[in-house]
Amino acid sequence: MPDRPDQPDRTDRPRRPLSVVVAGGGTAGHIEPALALADAVRRLRPDARVTALGTARGLETTLVPKRGYPLELVPPVPLPRKPSKDLAALPWRIVRSVRRTRQVLREVDANVVVGFGGYVALPAYLAARLPGTRMPVVVHEANATAGIANKVGARHAAAVAAAVPGSGLDGPVIGIPLRRAITGLDREALRAKARAHFGLDPDAPTLLVFGGSQGARSLNEAVAGAAGALARAGIGVLHAHGPKNSVEVEAVRGAPPYVAVPYLERMDLAYAAADLTICRSGAMTVAEVSAVGLPAIYVPLPHGNGEQRLNALPVVEHGGGLLVEDAELTPEKVAELVVPLLTSGERLSAMSVGARRTGHADADETLARMVLDAAEGDR
Structure with missing residues (x-):
């Protein structure tokens, strides 16, 4: 019609x-x-x-x-x-x-x-x-x-x-x-540039520490307290302590640098520089860390409704990370977990695969x- x-x-x-x-x-x-x-x-x-x-x-x-x-x-x-x-x-x-x-x-x-x-x-x-x-x-x-x-x-x-x-x-x-800057990140290709950007040792296994935009006091104290043990193991550290906090660490002659900064403007380069991270487990943090395949030690906030622990569980269950309660994170615990992980390339590789398995690019x-x-x- x-x-x-x-x-x-x-x-x-x-x-x-x-x-x-x-x-x-x-x-x-x-x-x-x-x-x-x-x-x-x-x-x-x-x-x-x-x-x-x-x-x-x-x-x-x-x-x-x-x-x-x-x-x-x-x-x-x-x-x-x-x-x-x-x-x-x-x-x-x-x-x-x-x-x-x-x-x-x-x-x-x-x-x-x-x-x-x-x-x-x-x-x-x-x-x-x-x-x-x-x-x-x-x-x-x-x-x-x-x-x-x-x-x-x-x-x-x-x-x-x-x-x-x-x-x-x-x-x-x-x-x-x-952001595509995160989901498209090639950590290996950017590693040299990233470590140079932060003044890190180009070859040393490197730990990234951050507790969100404001930092986290318990993470700061535990990792800074383990600085000597990490230095003796040949491990470099990039530590974002938060703008209202500070970290004092004595340099160890001949050891990789321990680089402490208030805030990380370039999280993409921070992820690329690191082999392992210690961090909180807010939803965005877990999503980014797993998307880039970075092995993690997650330390959920000790208060609230337990949500941060639940955020990290899928990654942990797939072998991409470990969970440590805030009260258990001592300098001794940091050294006990980090040194074996960062001196075992095979385990880190397996954790990276596990982390990526839970990511959604x-x-x-x-x-x-x-x-x-x-x-x-x-x-």
Whole structure:
């Protein structure tokens, strides 16, 4: 049957540019996956516009503009776990933040909201459900146990993905979206350049120590206390102690350098320089360390809900790392574990293979395709 002349052909109408809003502010563990996802969306759809939601007090005020994405600020909605004044003020905070978030979604003509948990995810999920701004939501859970915001968002989400099994959310396990500088890292090819960059011995087995962006006092004290034993074993150390901490280590003549720095701007080079790492086991740390195939001694935070231990377990079960409780990490324990590992190339190689087995180098594009599918359904 021929088309009626009074009915215009809708396929000739220009389509509005694809607009994606990512909600992952607060900590690097929320922001970095959001930015990796943004990069992947841009690779797959160069015409797409990606806007980040954040708060004025989060790391996103620095990280997002540095990566070239517009940042829209909304009032944070921290979710208190115990009765308090903050809990009493929660309804008003949610209303205020949802109002502002809804305004942003309208201004950028959003097609889809992608949430990664944290202070800005809950208002983003709620704003996306309101009449007049209703649009699909995609939820990514990075941790071994889903947070409250993501549990709320997942109820009406178009798609849900998780980093590891058992998070409590239904959806495929895809890993955590990571920067291509990490997933494409060739540690062996960069090793000489990386060690020269940090002033490390070019040939000595090397230990990398870091406790997140702020450092970790128990890691600092244990590894610094083992410095003499490591030096005598011919082991070099690259130690990021945190900007508010310091590490004092006596140099041992003839031994590889012990290089202590407040912060590591080039984590890719730090991973390339190392043969083994001692670190916390936050979701992003575990994802990056396993993706690059770096053997690890994971020391979970001693407080919280045990989430960090759960993050590291899949890697440990595949032979890519060891778990040590924070209270057990002494200088003696460091020497007892590190010296045999770094003097056994065969075991390190096996651990590297085990670590890579749990990594997900393509999580960014997997999630990006889920997001684009959800967005196209809104157009």
